[in-house]
Amino acid sequence: MNLDFAQFIPSMPYILKGIFVTLKIVILAGIIGFILGIILSLFKISKYKFLGWFADAYTSIFRGTPLVLQLMLIYYGSPQLIGYQIEPYTAAILSFALNSGAYISEIIRAGIQAIDKGQQEAAMALGVPYSKMMWDIILPQALKNILPALMNEFITLTKESAIVTTIGVMDIMRRSYQVGAENYSFFEPLLIAGLIYYLMVVTLTFLGKVVERRMRRSD
Amino acid sequence: MIKVEDLHKNYGKLEVLKGITTTIEAGEVVAIIGPSGSGKSTFLRCMNLLENPTSGKIFVGGQDVTDKKTNIMKVRQNVGMVFQHFHLFPHKTVLQNLTYAPIKVKGLAKAEADKIAFDLLDRVGLKEKANEYPTRLSGGQKQRVAIARALAMEPDVMLFDEPTSALDPEMVKEVLDVMKSLAHTGMTMAIVTHEMGFAREVADRVLFLDGGVLVEDAKPQEFFTNPKSKRAQDFLQKML
Numbered sequence: 001m002n003l004d005f006a007q008f009i010p011s012m013p014y015i016l017k018g019i020f021v022t023l024k025i026v027i028l029a030g031i032i033g034f035i036l037g038i039i040l041s042l043f044k045i046s047k048y049k050f051l052g053w054f055a056d057a058y059t060s061i062f063r064g065t066p067l068v069l070q071l072m073l074i075y076y077g078s079p080q081l082i083g084y085q086i087e088p089y090t091a092a093i094l095s096f097a098l099n100s101g102a103y104i105s106e107i108i109r110a111g112i113q114a115i116d117k118g119q120q121e122a123a124m125a126l127g128v129p130y131s132k133m134m135w136d137i138i139l140p141q142a143l144k145n146i147l148p149a150l151m152n153e154f155i156t157l158t159k160e161s162a163i164v165t166t167i168g169v170m171d172i173m174r175r176s177y178q179v180g181a182e183n184y185s186f187f188e189p190l191l192i193a194g195l196i197y198y199l200m201v202v203t204l205t206f207l208g209k210v211v212e213r214r215m216r217r218s219d
Numbered sequence: 220m221i222k223v224e225d226l227h228k229n230y231g232k233l234e235v236l237k238g239i240t241t242t243i244e245a246g247e248v249v250a251i252i253g254p255s256g257s258g259k260s261t262f263l264r265c266m267n268l269l270e271n272p273t274s275g276k277i278f279v280g281g282q283d284v285t286d287k288k289t290n291i292m293k294v295r296q297n298v299g300m301v302f303q304h305f306h307l308f309p310h311k312t313v314l315q316n317l318t319y320a321p322i323k324v325k326g327l328a329k330a331e332a333d334k335i336a337f338d339l340l341d342r343v344g345l346k347e348k349a350n351e352y353p354t355r356l357s358g359g360q361k362q363r364v365a366i367a368r369a370l371a372m373e374p375d376v377m378l379f380d381e382p383t384s385a386l387d388p389e390m391v392k393e394v395l396d397v398m399k400s401l402a403h404t405g406m407t408m409a410i411v412t413h414e415m416g417f418a419r420e421v422a423d424r425v426l427f428l429d430g431g432v433l434v435e436d437a438k439p440q441e442f443f444t445n446p447k448s449k450r451a452q453d454f455l456q457k458m459l
Binding site: 116118119121122123124125126127128129132136137140141144217218219 | 298306
């Protein structure tokens with residue numbers, strides 16, 4: 001096996017710039033997906049049947065179809081859907097946010113339902129209204145318990161973001177592939193891409209542990 | 220203070236409360252006793268609508284809580300509740316447990332809520348635990364904090380749902396002592412309990428429930444020395 005990484009050194013800044021592209025998509029999609037997940041999870045436990053039905057149908061569709069399909073439907077479908085072609089970036093963030101929202105809502109729902117019913121009763125007995133009870137009492141406890149599962153979802157998001165390359169977003173994956181094409185040698189740049197993804201995930205795992213430790217201080 | 224009229228509660232086909240009528244006067248301490256499954260906890264939980272009565276009326280401070288138009292949140296602010304399993308907020312410190320509702324629900328300033336909280340913690344003997352998290356407390360301490368948390372809303376009525384049943388025997392007394400001193404302040408209290416000694420000593424009245432029916436409503440001396448019904452006699456025989 002003759003690997004020649006040296007020839008790719010000049011291309012490294014180009015590949016590394018992809019980190020910011022990937023990060024931007026992952027962070028924005030993560031935040032929007034998280035907010036969406038909270039809203040959907042509240043729908044799922046709501047006493048209003050219609051909201052629960054809507055959230056369940058939403059989750060079913062977004063979990064039941066491939067992410068890459070959702071990405072392409074949003075990107076290539078935008079002219080017919082809204083009348084103009086949206087940016088690949090926008091399509092990427094949108095599809096990832098909508099998709100992870102479905103998964104995150106399931107995680108949060110399970111987290112909320114795992115909280116002792118007594119917490120809700122204690123808040124109710126004190127006259128705390130539903131919204132404040134959810135926000136101040138139930139969700140903080142639920143989030144603490146589901147943090148590992150959430151971290152897992154964000155890690156998946158980071159790795160899966162590589163498929164945005166299919167609609168031409170200049171992320172780590174696409175840049176590595178292009179560099180490989182220029183040099184008629186794909187193996188090394190793809191290995192470099194793999195290493196970058198891996199380091200991003202390791203960093204994310206570490207950050208998750210830090211947050212988890214902070215949240216466990218009440219134990 | 221609390222008036223209950225022909226209260227019924229069904230869980231599906233199961234009839235848990237079969238028409239209970241009674242009144243709890245302001246300043247009265249009422250012990251609710253009876254065998255397990257007699258409906259005494261359900262009865263108590265109907266008073267602040269943690270359980271929805273199937274039929275009947277409950278008036279708390281003159282307001283009909285079973286009326287849909289009544290703002291139940293407002294009523295609950297005035298009715299403190301203490302649970303068997305404490306249900307302290309584990310992610311909040313002892314002090315935050317006490318100040319959360321006064322600040323967020325009543326809109327008290329933090330300094331004011333803190334002052335009330337510290338006074339109450341002092342009263343239950345746990346001032347030095349103000350900044351601990353609940354997991355660091357013993358069962359008895361948790362329950363004393365739970366009582367203080369309910370009192371922090373400055374309610375007119377306190378409901379206790381088997382407050383000592385989940386405690387180790389050596390911690391029962393410290394909680395009962397707090398309740399006793401609370402009774403002496405003239406607080407209106409309804410207490411579901413298995414502590415017969417406590418009921419006898421502290422309560423002004425005993426309600427004996429069996430099978431969802433209010434079987435006896437009597438002064439403690441009368442009830443414990445001379446129970447009228449066969450069911451109360453059997454029950455006391457087993458308990459004492």
